[in-house]
Amino acid sequence: MGLLTSLLPGIRDLRAPMSAGLLWLGVAVVLLAPRADRILAPSPDTEALTKLVRSWPVSLIIPVALAGAFLLGTVANVIVLFLAARAERFFRKTLQRMTSAQFVHITGDQYTATRPEFIYKSASSIESAIDPVSGTAHSLVYDATLATLGRAGVPGSSAQIFPVELVTRSIRYLAAQLSVSAPDLYQSYDRLKSESELRIVIAPPLLALAVVAPLNGKPWIVMVATLASAVLLGQSVSQHRAANDILANAAYLDQVTLPAVQAVAETVNSLPDTPGNNGEWMGAIVVALDKRGFFDEARLAVFQIAEHEDLEEAAWYLWNNDMHHFNVLKREVQRVDPANYSKLLRRLEIRAHRLESGDSEPEEQDAKA
Incomplete structure (x- = not known):
């Protein structure tokens, strides 16, 4: 069991780049294979290399293709995850501006609406749908924050002004603590996180392959691929939330500490x-x-x-x-x-x-x- 536990993280790390790499490799083959004569400059060296590749047995071609797919997937996944994080941050900030500016304060308790209510509700729903930190996790982190400040002597009514967003937006950094304090729980977190990343990196090449594949009924194929990609992204958000729920619950149970809150508590006491x-x-x-x-x-x-x-x-x-x-x-x-x-x-x-x-x-x- 110990050997299996040590192998599982490595297998999960291998699965995402291999799966995405094979899909991206399929996209590259569909795009480049028909244009191979124009891409490769004719020369004796090119002809010799072509003959050499054609002489390879299948038992050699498959490992080489898998190795190429793994390298391609490793590079592509870094780019996809980076762009996905940037896109999420952009959309969330845009939605937050739309929801926070619903009303403008006039005098006393009098407010006036600045945009139709359905726009505000739609933006709020989308913001909640793409938030990687669930409402349960927010509550657990909030309670853990109050408890940490309370141990430093801060009254609960005063601690409520602490911006909990400071903790929730960096909650992923608690994983390193969890791997030491609760290794079994960390394995569950790592599995959910890997499942989330796998779905993110598979969606773009799946859609790209549907677009470039020379098949009949292209609109229907693209529509199905788009729907499948949307489902994968939705599952990714769900898995990401479940992973963050584990970290938030660990903070609530004092299995990990909240560094930012602890630092503020120590500074208040000093x-x-x-x-x-x-x-x-x-x-x-x-x-x-x-x-x-x-x-x-x-x-x-x-x-x-x-x-x-x-x-x-x-x-x-x-x-x-x-x-x-x-x-x-x-x-x-x-x-x-x-x-x-x-x-x-x-x-x-x-x-x-x-x-x-x-x-x-x-x-x-x-x-x-």
Whole structure:
């Protein structure tokens, strides 16, 4: 059993390039074979090479063809997976822009729609369909994030502003930890991941072969190949989600650690000013994200603070510890809640003045001011 377990990953790694390579080799043969006379320059060397190849026995031609298919598939798979990742990222960003801009904030609770509802719903459905991280995995990672920050002393209500997307979009990097902490579970993850990649790399050459093959009924063949490719891509997304579910569940069960969350938790604990309330804890998370180099995520956290009930305490913490993100928060508050913007600045200025003067009057005076 141990030998079989050690061999299976290697067999899975061999299967994808071989399968895709044979299909790409078929495409190359269909395209190049009829044009061989024009591609090969006539010369004594060419004629000698042709005679040599024709003299090979079948027992030699098959291994050479398989080796060529493997090399072709290895190169083609790298290109296909790269392009697939880029295409997925492009479509997801486009769909996110379409869904995030459904409404424009006007005043208070008044919103106005900027596009028809069916466009928003369609974009949301497509975005959910191609997301490699399922809703279950998002929930598990979210709970694991709150647990990690909770062990560092961060209250749950404050930890909720942590941008979980920072973890979910890099969840695949947890596989290395899983291979050490739970090898059997890693085998299941690796199998699902290989199944997903196999379907991705097979779909393009299958469709290309249907397009170039000199067969009757070409439109029907292309239609069937397109449908088969779509099914393969759908299965690939499903397998990819199942693989990520394993990693998310491992994070939830503490079989792996979340490096980004752990780094932020450690930084929060090392800050000189220990937070004393929920708002200050939220400000500390923003400061920690910035110190760890997660600049975009720090801005996302600030945007969540702008509409939080503990806005003033968080703003006060940023005023004293991170003026850059305080200015970001100030602009966001001015955008989403103009009525509260001036009042917030006034209250913060009063607190700053009292801090400088050493005055410690009750905060009820702030409300009167």
